[in-house]
Amino acid sequence: MNRLQHATSPYLLQHAGNPVDWFEWGEEAFAEARRRDVPLLVSVGYSACHWCHVMAHESFEDPGTARMMNDGFVNIKVDREERPDVDAVYMNATTAMTGQGGWPMTVFATPGGEPFYAGTYFPRAHFQRLLAGVSEAWATERDAVVSQGAKVVAALAGTGTLPDGPLPGREVTEAAVRDLAGTFDTARGGFGGAPKFPPSMVLEFLLRHGTPEATRMAEATLEAMARGGIYDQLGGGFARYSVDAGWVVPHFEKMLYDNALLLRVYAHWWRASGSPLARRVALETAGWLLREMRTPEGGFASALDADSEGEEGRFYVWTPAQLREVLGAERGAFAAAAFGVTEEGTFEHGTSVLRLPADPDDRNMLDDVRAELLTARAGRVRPGRDDKVVAAWNGLAIAALAETGALLGLPHLVDAAREAAGLLDRVHISGGRLLRTSRDGRAGGNAGVLEDYADVAEGLLALYGVTGESRWYERAGALLDTVLARFPDGAGGFYDTPDDGERLFQRPQDPTDNATPSGRFAAAGALLSYAALSGSARHREAAEAALGVVTALADRHARFAGWGLAVTEAALAGPVEVAIAGAPDDPRTAALHRAALMAAPPGTVIALGDGGVPLMEGRGPVNGEPAAFVCRRFTCRAPMTTPADLTRELRTPAAG
Template sequence: MNRLKDATSPYLLQHADNPVEWFEWGEDAFAEARRRDVPLLISVGYSACHWCHVMAHESFEDPATAAMMNERFVNVKVDREERPDVDAVYMAATQAMTGQGGWPMTVFATPDGHPFYTGTYFPKAHFQRLLAGVSNAWEGDRETVVGQSSTIVEALNERSALPTGPLPTARTLAEAVETLGRSFDPVRGGFGGAPKFPPSMALEFLLRYGAAAKTPPGEEAAVVMAERTLEAMARGGIYDQLAGGFARYSVDADWVVPHFEKMLYDNALLLRVYTHWWRLTGSVLAKRVALETADWLLAEMRTPEGGFASALDADSEGVEGKFYVWTPEEVREVLGEEDGAWAIGLFDVTGTFEHGTSVLQLPADPDDDERFADVRARLLAARGRRVRPGRDDKVVAAWNGLAVAALAETGAVFRRADLVEAARAAATLIDDLHLDSDRLLRTSRDGRAGSNAGVLEDYGDLAEGLLTLYGVTGETRWFDRAGTLLDAVLDRFSDGSGGFYDTADDAERLFQRPQDPTDNATPSGQFAAAGALLTYAALTGSIRHRQAAEEALGTVTVLAGKHARFAGWGLAVAQAALAGPIEVAVVGPAGDPATTALHRTALLSAVPGLVIALGEPGSAGVPLLEGRGLVGGLPAAYVCRGFTCRMPVTTPSALKTELLS
């Protein structure tokens, strides 16, 4: 009996027809394992994971392997994106026991959920031997197995929280730049060697650090590291040169050969970074990539309900990357001999991938923009006739929060009202479907909310997105909802020592309450919360929220010297905190060109973490606007720090001067 047919997770639904008798995570599985007196076999993955598909095809779809699993274990399938808390505790165990982690993650556990043997991908023959070995050990040496699980759980729970310190100083941030510089690849961009993941949060920090420096951007070391990385990624195969959007990572050090899955969170984070790069330097490449990525998000990732889907698969027709790669012959067939030869040279179609195929790159800008646009359109149309990768269309609150922030800012900066409207629609969906009073549900699909509780990153990233959307639109609905979310963070996630747990105080009890303040592919929940708390404090003057943000940033002080790559978002938030952050209250009639001009000047400022309040004279609800009105009957902007404001200004040039002083 397979119990996954009614799951909301596309990943679980991929396994609904397996001969394995899967359970969803929950008490039913634990009770069945206790009743049968057999171990749990917990398999954790996600829908766009290539090696998850490989293990599924080799083992979970194989009747003989499935029979062994069904006879000797209670089998539990977990979508790590729906249950990041479950993934986190078992990943900690896997890394502690094996020295590495990854997906698919395979965990053998007692009926109480305590792990005693872990691993990642296992080829079928190895996996079958492992099934037999674990089952025999359970039957023949139960005392040792249970003792091992108890030792593992005890050791994990005894691990102390990461040390914390005071709020980072300017010197702390300078040390972080130096740390990043030591691992920076000056030739190919990025940090460290292969594989290379987009270092989105570190890049955001470097741009903010450069914006705060007095050195011109082209000479500031932090900005140079960011620019070289951003350009290398945009020109490499990790970037989809036809449709926009970034793949999950590059398997090589040159950003050439991607691991082809495309994730919402990567593209939301990178969209915002490329927009900020343009805002700081005016880079033509930055603007093009930002707008192409935004267009890709709207074209490929929007759901009918207005949210954004989680991921596109790496595979199509069972082959990784087949949708994206080209041979020279295919290019010529679509474009003809003359344009084909030009495109082959332009996109470096020289057999960089398997079987003589190539991932398109763009080593240099084209010499004919009109021809470039035509060639891209024809290749994209031809590619559109191929079998598309699967899409995981569940809506994750945290990642939609990242998308809301990125699309709202990009739309405002580049005068793209459709992008702002897309951000508003996604925020509305989450507000209407995922929120019940102050409680947040992590996922939905097809307009139906899932049952899994939101974790800290959901609250922090969504609050960040809503506050950004408020700063762009002036709609206080988003400010109010962000405040509700952040009050829940303070009331339900605090660890009592300045940090935050990743789960709420009334969440399902696992063998360990997860708490990881370091960044991974997305900002850590702690740093995401810190950033939103800092912005909210700047809009309200709330000492409670400001203090909580500063205490949460104490971990950055510890990480900056050696592990800056894992504290990028915390460093970016700390840079904003050191800058104030600067607050701009724009007061004027909605739709008035003078109000719009002042608002746009504020939006175009690269001041780190700038906080914007927008409202009409006498509007209530956002404390930063209270008591601030028109000046001589004209719309005005008030530049403040800690609610202490300078004299208001009424022209964009005067506001720009105030922001630069």
């Protein structure tokens, strides 16, 4: 066992038995490289990464390759999910040097951490030649190697900035819709070609924008994904991406962040349309989160692996013979037709990924078949689970579960959101500062980055809007105070790491969305909501300044500004503020609350409960009846006491 046996990251623990003398990221590794006068080899990946497993089996478990690594380098293994800052700066270097990125990421750096050569997955023979070549260059051409590292760092120092501006207007969001329409796949949904990733933040923007064209693109994509192989037709939940343009064959890993974001979008689609498909997918995805991703402490695990029994997708795929074995001949044929399972197969070795191109006439039989197949599948060897709790992704899950539970009338989902928030409050948050990860109820040592603060604040504010429990509003406010104190870049944006965080060769800062909302756009959304509840001009101004960069992205790169555009829609709508005054246990209060939730325009904030939030101050029942006040920037219309009046007010153009 190497040094990683003491790690808390499941990904690092996967490598604890390698013959490679791995170090965790930290000063010990840098000091050892200086002492030995050798380069660093920094290997970055994550537990659910298929090609990370392949490179591990081919190279890191091979004694000969390990010997070359140990003799010539100090080797550092990094879990990108624990250290997104380290991942970000080295990914910038990798893409700058090679034109592409991905994981596993392999970076050679000076003992000071400056990268001079990088790549992603290397087959063993190629990797061994590379190790020999870098060792030779370090021994015979040291000055050139060090100079290359300095040049890379200097070049990266001048990149990544985008022009800021004022809060974008309607013309910017309209330009974004036109840009998205230019890459929209009218036949199969989604944007661009293969591989296709679920465009969660873009879909939220399109639903909020609400024009016929925006709604058409959103609904077509949501339906195509829900009926495709990227969605687990038996157990619910979405895989990371589709390897093809038609959503048929996924890359089978399942990530918490994808499912949290998509759960919220499908719930919002149901709210806007009443679609039975949207409701079913929201219910099933929420059920999957609680059944397969919840930890004993009440948080949510990071990911499920793509592989089981050494094969990608083995847990999920079926043959016609396997269907007949479980269901019998007649029902097996029904299942094969419904789910697109053929003798030729859509995946490997004659297996097929289950899809549901259309609902069959016999819905009851479909439900029975799904239940039986899910029970049978439970007897297979399950993919591994990365059970560390990441603060940011749990924040996304809290928001999704709280809102879905409230919209669909499922209190147990709200309870799950509350429990996850309690775990973050107990384990991750102290004095307004946030730790990024925990495992088994014990916090890790990695400081929270901007997305952690922003996404947790977003989740806590959503939870407050559903429960009226003011402590979540207060916790969010403390986190956002830290954002404003520690993360600003002085030009209206934010760095991804705090000003008192670890110094890397570059301070990471990326305003664009990736698989999750960028830290900057997530911060803008949480700041805007908090300002609407608190009346704080400081928070409102910071949110608007952070959104200024959206203008530079909207008309050519809207796919990378989805959350910024969604928050912009909320800002342009007000956002609308709804204060509901009345006894919490009064059914009339609950009816007003539900009306507000169901009719809410984009980004609406809802205040209720027993005070503690400025939006509630001075607003109470009217003639003894619970009342709802619809406001913008604390200027309110006349109070309403019936759900019908509140719904009408929220759905009029003047209110939304």
